[in-house]
Amino acid sequence: MSAVFAPFRPPSSTVVFLLAGGVGSRLNVLVQSRAKPAVPFGGLYRIIDFSLSNVMNSGLEQVGVLTQYKPLSLMHHLGTGAAWDLTGRIRGVKVLPPRTGSKDSDWYQGTADAVRQNLDFLSEHPSTEVVILSGDHIYQMDLEQMLAFHRSKGADITVAMMEVDIAKIHQFGTGITDGDDRIVEWEEKPEKPRTNLASMGIYVFSTEYLLTTLARNRLEIDFGMHIIPWAVEKDNVFAYRFHGYWRDVGTIAALWEANMDLLRADSGISPQAWGIRSNPEAEGLVADRCPARFAAGCKVSGSLIAAGCRIEGEVSNSVLSPGVVVGPGAVVRDSVIFADCHIGAGAVVDLAILDKKVVVGNRAVVGHGDNHQIPNHLHPKHLYTGITLVGKKAVIPEEVVIGRNCIINSDAHLAPGAAIATGETV
Amino acid sequence: MKLKHGTLAMILAGGRVNELNVLTYYRPKSAVPFGGVYRIIDFSLSNLMNSGLERIAILSQYRNFSLINHIGSGAAWDLLGRYRGISVLPPFMASEKSNWYRGSADAVAQNLDFVHYHRPEVIMMLSGDHVYHMDYRQLIEYHRGRDADLTMAFVKVPLDKAHRFGVGALDGEDGSLGGRVLGYWEKPEKPEHDWASMTIFCFKPEVLYEELAREVEGQENFEFGRDIIPRMVAEGRRVYGYKFNDYWGYTRTVEEYWQTSMDLLGPNPPIRLEEWGLRTNLEHRDIRDYQPLRVGAAAEISDSLVYNGCEIEGKVERSILFPGVKVGPGATVKDSVIFFDTKIGAEVRLDKVISDVNVIFEPGCRVGRRPGEPDGGATVVGWSNVVPSGVEIGGACTLYPHLKKSKLAEKIKSGEVIK
Numbered sequence: 001m002s003a004v005f006a007p008f009r010p011p012s013s014t015v016v017f018l019l020a021g022g023v024g025s026r027l028n029v030l031v032q033s034r035a036k037p038a039v040p041f042g043g044l045y046r047i048i049d050f051s052l053s054n055v056m057n058s059g060l061e062q063v064g065v066l067t068q069y070k071p072l073s074l075m076h077h078l079g080t081g082a083a084w085d086l087t088g089r090i091r092g093v094k095v096l097p098p099r100t101g102s103k104d105s106d107w108y109q110g111t112a113d114a115v116r117q118n119l120d121f122l123s124e125h126p127s128t129e130v131v132i133l134s135g136d137h138i139y140q141m142d143l144e145q146m147l148a149f150h151r152s153k154g155a156d157i158t159v160a161m162m163e164v165d166i167a168k169i170h171q172f173g174t175g176i177t178d179g180d181d182r183i184v185e186w187e188e189k190p191e192k193p194r195t196n197l198a199s200m201g202i203y204v205f206s207t208e209y210l211l212t213t214l215a216r217n218r219l220e221i222d223f224g225m226h227i228i229p230w231a232v233e234k235d236n237v238f239a240y241r242f243h244g245y246w247r248d249v250g251t252i253a254a255l256w257e258a259n260m261d262l263l264r265a266d267s268g269i270s271p272q273a274w275g276i277r278s279n280p281e282a283e284g285l286v287a288d289r290c291p292a293r294f295a296a297g298c299k300v301s302g303s304l305i306a307a308g309c310r311i312e313g314e315v316s317n318s319v320l321s322p323g324v325v326v327g328p329g330a331v332v333r334d335s336v337i338f339a340d341c342h343i344g345a346g347a348v349v350d351l352a353i354l355d356k357k358v359v360v361g362n363r364a365v366v367g368h369g370d371n372h373q374i375p376n377h378l379h380p381k382h383l384y385t386g387i388t389l390v391g392k393k394a395v396i397p398e399e400v401v402i403g404r405n406c407i408i409n410s411d412a413h414l415a416p417g418a419a420i421a422t423g424e425t426v
Numbered sequence: 427m428k429l430k431h432g433t434l435a436m437i438l439a440g441g442r443v444n445e446l447n448v449l450t451y452y453r454p455k456s457a458v459p460f461g462g463v464y465r466i467i468d469f470s471l472s473n474l475m476n477s478g479l480e481r482i483a484i485l486s487q488y489r490n491f492s493l494i495n496h497i498g499s500g501a502a503w504d505l506l507g508r509y510r511g512i513s514v515l516p517p518f519m520a521s522e523k524s525n526w527y528r529g530s531a532d533a534v535a536q537n538l539d540f541v542h543y544h545r546p547e548v549i550m551m552l553s554g555d556h557v558y559h560m561d562y563r564q565l566i567e568y569h570r571g572r573d574a575d576l577t578m579a580f581v582k583v584p585l586d587k588a589h590r591f592g593v594g595a596l597d598g599e600d601g602s603l604g605g606r607v608l609g610y611w612e613k614p615e616k617p618e619h620d621w622a623s624m625t626i627f628c629f630k631p632e633v634l635y636e637e638l639a640r641e642v643e644g645q646e647n648f649e650f651g652r653d654i655i656p657r658m659v660a661e662g663r664r665v666y667g668y669k670f671n672d673y674w675g676y677t678r679t680v681e682e683y684w685q686t687s688m689d690l691l692g693p694n695p696p697i698r699l700e701e702w703g704l705r706t707n708l709e710h711r712d713i714r715d716y717q718p719l720r721v722g723a724a725a726e727i728s729d730s731l732v733y734n735g736c737e738i739e740g741k742v743e744r745s746i747l748f749p750g751v752k753v754g755p756g757a758t759v760k761d762s763v764i765f766f767d768t769k770i771g772a773e774v775r776l777d778k779v780i781s782d783v784n785v786i787f788e789p790g791c792r793v794g795r796r797p798g799e800p801d802g803g804a805t806v807v808g809w810s811n812v813v814p815s816g817v818e819i820g821g822a823c824t825l826y827p828h829l830k831k832s833k834l835a836e837k838i839k840s841g842e843v844i845k
Contacts, residue, residue: 043718044734272717272735280714288502288706290699291462291731291746292719300727306718307463307734310700320718 012061012090014147015127015207017115018051020135021068021108026251028382029391029409030355034073036250037135040338040356042262042271043306043321045278046077047249048135052093053276055133056084058143062125063093065135066114068107071097076282083279096121110221116214127207132223134201138258139246140274146204146240155238156209157231159183160202162242171248172198173224175232177239186232188224197239199224200246209235245269253385256353259319259336263302283339289322298326306339313343327362335367344398351404352388361398361416366390366408368401371422376405378425383407432547433566435474436537437484438530438625439467439493439554445679448808449782451827453492456554458677459765459783461690461699462731462746463713464706465496466677467554471512472704475503477562480510481544484554485533487517487526495710502707515540529648530625535638541631549634551650553625557675557686559702562626565668568604569628574666576658577628578607580621581674589614590678592623592651596667607665612651621667623651624674633663673697684780684804687746687763691729699731711766716749724755740770754789762794771815778821782809795821802840 024036031039037048055063063086067074074095081093096118098107108114115132122130129150131143141160150158161175169190176185176195187194203223205213213227220226231237245268249255261267280288289308294300299314308322313330320326321338327345335349338356343349347360350367360366372386383389383405390396391410400414403422408414412426420426439456449458456467467484474482482505486493493514500512515537517526527533534541534551541549548566560579569577580594595609595618611617627650637654640647647653659665673696675686690697708714716735721727726741735749740757747753748765754772762779770776771789778801779794787793791813794805799821808827813819813834820840833844 270717272715275715277715280708288463288704288708290704291733293700294727294730294732294742295693296729298728300721301725302723303721304718305721305732315721 012059013126013128014060014062014131015122015125015129016055016060016063016131016133016143017118018048018055018063018065018133018135019111019114019201020048020065020071020074021114022134022136023069024136024250026382027255028252028379029389029407030252030255030353031070032410033070033392035067035069035071038074038077039249039255040321041138041249041255042259043304043319044280045271045276047138048074048077049276049278050138050140050271050274051133051135052078052084052086053274054139054141054143055131056086056277057275058141060131060143061086061091062127064096064118064121065093066096066108066118068098068114071095077279079279079282083281084277094121110225111223112214112227113218113221115210116218119211119214122207122211130205130207130210132203132205136250137200137246137248138269139200139242140244140276141202141242141246143202146202149240150204150206150238153181153238154236155204156206156235157228157237158204158240159228159237160200160242161197161239162200162244162246163196164198166193166196169193169196169198173201173228174198175237175239181239181241183232183237183239186229186237188229199228200242201248203228204240252353252382252387252389256336256385256387260317260334262304262319263317295328297328313345321356330360338392351386352390354390355392355394355410357393358390359395361396361400363399364396365401366396367404369403369422372404374405374423376407376425377423379407432545433479433481433550434541434544434546434548435479435482435550435552435562436534436541437467437470437482437552437554438533439484439486446677446683447680447824448806448826449680449683449780450488451808452489454486454488454490455677456486457493457496458555458683459748460557460677460683460687461697461704462748463733464704466557467493467496468704468706469557469559469702470552470554471503471505472702473558473560473562475505475705476703477560479550479562480505480507481546482512483537483540484512484514485527485530485537486514487533490514490516496707498707498709502709503705513540529646529650529652531638531650531654532648534634538635538638546631549629549631551625551627551629555677556624557677557689557697558624558670558673559698560626560670560672565626566628568600568668569666572600572666573664574628575630575633575663576655577604577666577668578655579624579626579670580604580667581624581670582620583622585617585620588617588620588622592625592655593617593619594621594623594667595619596621596669602669602671604666604668607659607667610656610659610665612649612656621669623655624670625651627655680780680806681803684763684778688744688761690731690746691744711749713749722755725753740772740774748783765809778804779807780804781807782811782827784810786812788813788815790815791817791819793819793823796840799840 020037086093175183247258292309295312298311304319306322309324312328313326315332318335323340329346332349334351336353341358343360344362346363348365375384386404388406390408397416399417402420407425596605599605677683720737722739725738732747733749737752739755740753743760745762750767756773760777766783768785770787774787775792777794802822805823807825810828819838824843826845
């Protein structure tokens, strides 16, 4: 019998599932037409760019992106995957939406259910470990190191965990570890915290173990609620400790905060240094914008300004995506402005997030008054820190004055000069 | 049904231009950076794309890595597809008579196999080193309407500058649109006409083939402007001039490069970047991977163009900054053009400086025009230089690329050339 040649370069032994199906409803109008991972961030990026770039920079090569809610914007952004070097004979990124078939014909019921419905993707790409990531976090992490940890512990499951503010621990899955970083107890979103060690929603599974555990009970639909607690009790689950910048930007306040973190040199977040890649080509021909143009007499400080902006007025402590125009005498302060917004002459945008292509008329004010503490009446849990939110392509006519914690929907009709009180939704 | 366009465009992008000096030390002129993120050839390529001309050849022989790298697959200009493409045509060894390109016409003549392969209905030749926005379809339409053997584009220049160009005498046949070329002089010492050739030619293919094949005893047949066009006009060929009536920027000297760059600025710049539909290739130099421009708390920016990846702590006035430029606290950059990834340290003063890529201006150095000094032109700093702290370099100086540190150890007077 002739010798069997090993492949010259073995493909990566790891398959990645990126969970990008969540609604992220707390992001309100920002997720009206897109999934949470496709929400723009930091001027040039989308939230999912961080997870995808981590995958690329960790040398992982096969990615399935599990989508369900409004996936078009996300699919468009992923394109061929070339932006993250995920095209080629042994590399690939595939969008995995829910589908009908002889069995498993249903929407994804939860994180574990979504993976269970795509076991064929797993069998197509033989692996020893499966990495399961969420597509809506801002961080940098070497997944190869986490895989090495997983292997060295002989773990069935490894959960990435970090210490968080004890006041926020109720939002997370939490684990209590022994001296060897083995997780001995698990509590999902505990009301009374016993630890400040929180799950980041990043898991490494040994492939064999994942297959067995998913086959056990189809009613176990969520990793954090069902799969991990069971495994902690019966099998080998370890905590991989992460130290560094990590944010779940699932709320308007958190999204705004993380954008503001970009403006501070000491915040520990740096997309460029982290090697974060985006896909400007998904924006089509408008991708190659001309340099940002600063007119004589403009004032800009402490801000991030993307190419294609034109600044004639004043911008401070803000993040501007490509193509934003700030007219003469206009003031933009403490705000996050998505692509191609037009802020008219003499207008003020103060503590606001403007989705794409918003037009703010001359002398209009977005974010007026001092009642930051009066939350939005309709969505008091979405807007309560003073941020006013304006939906995609909304038109705010001249001299309209909008208060704090307001929501202006895309199709809002406002009369010129109208006053929108703090906490209102239009 | 309209079949695919039958025009083949050939960009003559071969040359190095002596007067541009250190900026064309490592790259052909068409690949010189311009406008904060572009290369000069982007203007021609974008005009072609926006005119729907999709079969393009680039004739290139001087240091062409930078150009080939920039062109990439051509996808940046949507020139990648079944009926679309850019071919770079360098000089080659042949089984007999191997030659460098000895001129624009010779370069085309050496690539006639390529031309024949595409069976063009019109062959358009253009240069890759001018800054303008033009719909070539109008030129081609005029060329066809007049059944011309050759149609050339002309633009009006001041008579005292016309000696630097090919100059045509046009009759009034088509008024403001153009007319028959009655006379043509290549770089005449005493020009009598102010219509300058933009070096954009539309040829009827069979006429081009005939003219390239001509052998005249004792005469070279290598240059369109010097050899072929004057002869065609003299022999009564149907040569027409198409009048172009908009901005045309040329960048053949350092001063022209600087002035054309300044034409990007001001309240109503003649170069309308935002409107011209300009495309460039973001794939190289990691342009697409830079984060947005970071403006520090104490920064001042006025009348300037600044691209992603820059970090500004100091003052930037009437300047153009390419990706990745850093301006330290207290530094002042005025009337300058700063190429990719140049680092300008704290308290540095740059005034009318053109800096090539990867230059480091160490804290406190001063380069360029000094207050009170007569304006003697821009100081050009070649790539990968380090200008040490405390050094003063005057206006209109030229620093060759990658100088030894000892060469820049002291004060350098205005107008000096450091090699």
